Amino acid sequence: MRATGLSCGRGGMVLAGNLDFSLHNGQALLLRGPNGAGKTTLLLTLAGIVAPMAGNFVPGDRADMPLLHYCGHRNATKPRLSVLENLAFWATLNGPTGMAPSAALAIVGLGGLDSLDAGYLSAGQSRRLALARLLVSLRPLWLLDEPTAALDDQGHQLVSQLLAQHLAMGGLAIAATHDPITLPDATRLSTLVLEPIR
Template sequence: MTQGQVQHRINLKTQALACGRGDAVLVADLSLEVAAGSALLLRGPNGAGKSTLLLTLAGLLRPISGTLVFEGADPEAGPFIHHCGHKNAVRPRLTVLETLRFWADLNGSGPLPPAAALERVGLARTARVDAGYLSAGQQRRLVLARLLVSPRPVWLLDEPSAALDAAGRELMAALLVDHLESGGLAVIATHDDIALPGAATLTLGAEA
């Protein structure tokens, strides 16, 4: 499998899905379909349930009610979801390259080696720098590199453009376009305008 390819095509479907945290229902009666090769942008104020919905889709929170299915997914083939939260999860005393190698060992590696992924996201010159010294925007680029070294068909991204400058946002959009063109699927919670032609938008309700 080369860069830009996914293992298999997966479709997301929910029916009357409700999710929340504790006794608080943040998203209710959600029925949607996101096909392979498509993206869904989640919008809404803080507290509307965007992050909670992503965590539910990722299997990290149980749905309160309703159904959630990733059609075409084969659990026996290994993990098929990348969930990237709003925190970067960077170990400050590992170098940038060591950090990416750690993630590749943890998540499984693909055909694109860590050094090449760092080149793709513009971090090649920082490979031997401790990750804790990176700026917030550079750390976010490092998170994008994690998506490249361990290819998975489904990307669930929480504010992926946070702290990125204009060039970083262009890079992120280009990586997303490549992922979708190869048959991948993405659900993205964002407050920013992301240049992603054809992406559908779902606006969640008022702050809970």
């Protein structure tokens, strides 16, 4: 992933401008900054959901992108579907190239809740279900918006473990977060601080 002179925003307003960064296989980038600095908009731009206002980046300007997972700050679950049905839907949609949904649920701490309607999950459990999508369909680039939101201490450790495993397989990750994220190999992690444009 490489960005040069990248500017992004919404409604004609630049939120993050003239950004230059690059990531190599096995590396993660943390996006830091106050609310409104453009972290989410940058992720949406890299995901191809919002058009860049200037500059360029690779990958991201391709139409055929089974390259990435975008895991937004909303969990995108269907409350009347079971936990397993939710995850199976995403596996079917994104391609079942990873582990089986039931195995992914066990890894994220939702084993045994397969048949429960997702609407009964707590906020932290819903977040764990969203993270399980990363495991059922393998994609090299993870774009994560507040991946630890609503998670307890064990959930924070889970996110670190999932990231470490993904990077060890040569994956890339960009995460917007206000929470600390640590990895066993700190050299795999860098930070980009975004400041609001006045």
